[in-house]
Amino acid sequence: MSVNGKYRFAMYWAASCGGCDISVINLHEAILDLAERFDIVFWPAVMDAKYADVAAMPDGSIDLTLFSGGIRNTENAELARLLRRKSAILVAFGSCATEGCIPGLANLTSTGDLLDLVYEGPSMDNPEHIRPVSHTTMPEGDLHLPALEPLLRTLDQVVEVDYRMPGCPPETERIAEVLGLLTAALDGKATLPARGSVVGAGHSTVCDECRRDRGVKHVTAFGRLHELPPLDPALCLLEQSVPCNGPATRDGCGAKCPLAGAPCIGCYGPADGVVDFGARLLSAFASVVDASEPAEIDRILDGLPDPVGQFYRFSLAGSLLRGGRAARTSQPPTATPATTPAPAMATHGATR
């Protein structure tokens, strides 16, 4: 708590798109309530701050930290550890931090290939095959850059996490609820949920909130929206051959996508106790396939041309296999410079 009686709040973005920060800002005027109860001590997305200042704070002095984004490079990892030490409550906020989300799909590729794509792409002119390095010595001194880690990791693969709040991004109404709950708990007026649990979401799946009619499933094809005849707005999407991830995805979002006619893509992550989200989806889809002959099964499954994308879009980094085999060929980030000293790279923003 600060000397002014306010609690201390931090929000960080690691490898993220910024959508989680926007979702918090979407509290609109209610953000003023947040500002009334909390001193915002560190939130790079909206205000200037220095890492050194954070490092200087007493351990555990930040009452609540919302950590969004996946752990992609060494800087992200350092901040994860730093904020863990400095925070009383650390929340893995949003799909990137809880399960890897879209940046996690890079785990299908090796870091070498990722860098090749960027630094040798068709729009690049890089005759010397320059790659970023994490450390180089200049006449002016040593320069350090964060290094790409071989795999993107979720926050709880790096540090212990107190709560996980899923969503890409988490719905603003849920954020308001969670902030209210945590504030009340800090006030001593409410009990904190069990450490390690999911907050800001339900304990069932999207089907619970979806108001479409559901019957017994007999799926004889999977198709994409533009391939299928016009959909019945009252009937379950899966029964109409639309690959909807709703049955395995945690509820709490209000089932907005299926109710708008779009299949759920799974951004709220798995339900309680699930070890591998993609496996649950895979099993569910396989269970509704209405065929017993191998040839017919194949035909129906051909309607899912990208099963990893369908089942692991948000959860690859947090899954059992964590990525594809190519990622195993990722070289550890190099600390030594290239043979010719690389030109000093301009750093963006005084915050770094």
Add this chain to the structure above:
Amino acid sequence: MTSNEPADCPRVGVYVCHCGTNIAGTVDVAAVRDWAMERLGPHGVVVSRDYPFMCSSLGQELIEDDIRKLGLNRVVVAACSPHMHEKTFRGACERAGLNAYLCELVSIREQVSWVHTDKVAATAKAEALLAGGVLRVREQVPLEPMRVPINEATLVVGGGIAGITAAVEIAEAGFPVHLVEREPSIGGHMAQFDKTFPTLDCAACILTPKMVTAGAHPNITLHTWSEVTDVSGYVGNFTARVLHRPRYLDTDLCTGCGICQEKCPAKVVDPAFEAGIGYRKAIYRPFPQAVPRFPVLDPDNCIYFERGTCKACEKFCAPGAIRLDQQPEEVTLQVGNIVLATGFDAFDARRVEPYGYGRLANVFSSLEFERMSNASGPTGGQIVLRDGVTHPRTVAIVHCVGSRDRNYNEYCSAICCMQSMKFAHLVREHTNATVYEFYIDIRAPGKAFDEFYQRVQDEGTIFVRGRVAEVTDVLRRPEEAAEDGRLIVQVEDTLAGLQRRIPVDMVVLSVGLQPQSDAHEVARRFGITCSSEGWIIERHPKLDPVATMTEGVFAAGCALGPRDIPSSVASGAAAAARILGRIQQRELALEPIRAVIDATRCSGCRICNDLCPFSAITFDDVQAVTEVNPALCQGCGVCIAACPAGAIGGTGFSDAQILGQIEGILMFSGAADTTAVPEAIATPEAVPA
């Protein structure tokens, strides 16, 4: 979760069995014992022992003592297969006050010592499997078997000798039986036979008293001319729907006098009882001693049903029992146990084209011969050719038709050798004919069987060892001109080393036994499995030959596979004994392996709804959640694996247990010590594309 045995404070006892030298001869049991203490200690193992025979009372006492003195709350025994001694060690735990389901048996005998030769690798594998067992048992929770009450009524399907035996045994013990038979009369194939080997008892003479007993017994309800159309429920509590086909007469009024049959003008070939060589009327009793005595009317061959005229039966029936407008009737039966005694079908000899059955007039099947030889059969017991008059001078009997043959059925049909030799004897009893037996091997294992074989040889039957290649009426050589009009049997006489062409007048084909043509469908209806051929699969071929894998459903007689009458009777009696044991106990304890749905986590997606073949899964429209009926659930786990929300858990085989087992098995995987980390990242070239 458990209250008095918290999984987070596991105290695991490990017991490694030598099984004499069965395990210890290949697996270094002392090393496994020490390894368990050292490497699995951090995972909760507090004591690790080895012993020559864990299943002995002393071995079990080791476990019991440790539970009491060391406060063990989990036990892992590394020994033989769970199918051998799971109950034994569970019993030991129970006696010491530990819930039986907190015990895990890891097989290092059938899985390791008996199948591997490399002792180092075998020991490493035993350790890995043991680690799997320890990590699994930590996740196990106390369970109680489910107790279900047993309805004391029994359903016996099939009224042949096996079914009759089972029904009468149960009825005599004082319990009700429903005996369902799809022919008009009980009796099965045995009623068609003439004499039975090796005693030459008249089949009807020994069968009909049993049929009468079954028909008259106050505890037996006969449902003849009927079929079971649907079965649901579970052991102790089955519901069976039985369809009574219309006999077109009122059995309360019918006296069985037989006038209707006598006066009926429609005469047709009887393909069933008379095996196609005799006739019956459209309204008929299959044979005079039929039980029940009521005839049936066959509408497909009845003049009234064809053209609307005749009705002779109705005219002549004194009690006025004929009911030409009768409809099929369905009844629902509640029973506790079921015996399937659905018998066999005969191999269709037409399939063996070279033998000419169906093309050459005087080639007969064994069932046809039985009817012919039978004194009350269509020829009055005369052995005659197809013209009905001529006695054969030479008869050929061919063994193994459709059996022991990769083109048809690979198995031996068990009874045909004895049956064929019985035919030889009967032919010589009825005629002066010369009899040839063409055989591959003579199978005569039973009591007095080989003596019968000797007797038939002494009577002058000529045995030729060779598989008949062809039965033909086409003469080939000039010397055969005298045999014009007869049949030639072409065979290699393997003992003489010659090809022979033997002229005969009559050929009898000993056709093999086959499962009934609807065997697979029937298996599905009763929730049991049959082999790909169609024989019902018993729970254990040696030690449990009348039970099926499905609790409460038993099998007897030839439905299980070819066998003779004494074996069928024994299996029928055995099934009855098992059922009587169950009925006496009043209730049965079922393994608590079940699916359980957490209603708070079920979203009602209904993906599991179509996955249960036992109808244990139902959807509650009001609550919009799915439920599992624990009494119907058989514990297969398909719904558990399917649930997208992970809302379905499984007792006995939970996710946590299986994932723990996988982790344990692989934690120390490989023959090499893989705790040393090799080259961390493969170079790009080394990784396969």
Add this chain to the structure above:
Amino acid sequence: MNEDVKMAPYEPVVLAFTCNWCSYRAADLAGTARIKYPPNVRLVRLMCSGRIDPTFVLKAFASGADGVMMTGCWPADCHYRVQNVKALRRFELLRRVLEQLGIEPERFQRFYASAAEGQQLAAEFSRMIEVVRPLGPLSWGRLPDVAPDLEALGQDDAQADLVALEAVG
């Protein structure tokens, strides 16, 4: 990393899921009949092949298995009537996912074995091991996690973090 550690020659490890009524009994039968097969196969007993959750297969690969087998009753003979069909559908879809993730389809195979087919099951185990062997170790559990220079810093070293952060700041 540890060049001085002597590594034994590579032996693949294959995890085979078996069903209580058919393939596990077949494995027991192989044992009773003393039919030999290589020790690379480890069995997990389930009640039915339909119980095989894709999570189990993924866990097996993630935990170090080089190959995984799904074994069970023949299509018409499932003890639970039709549940092996459900297992088949999951198998097909899971194989596609594994292939997309870079795990060769040969590493994940299915095999039907009735309770009487001990010989055939043992032969299939041997065949599977020889199919998986030339593919080399999968070694999934040894994914590179952390950059080595951070390891040198130590995970909880506040001072080192501060130093590192000041260096970039």
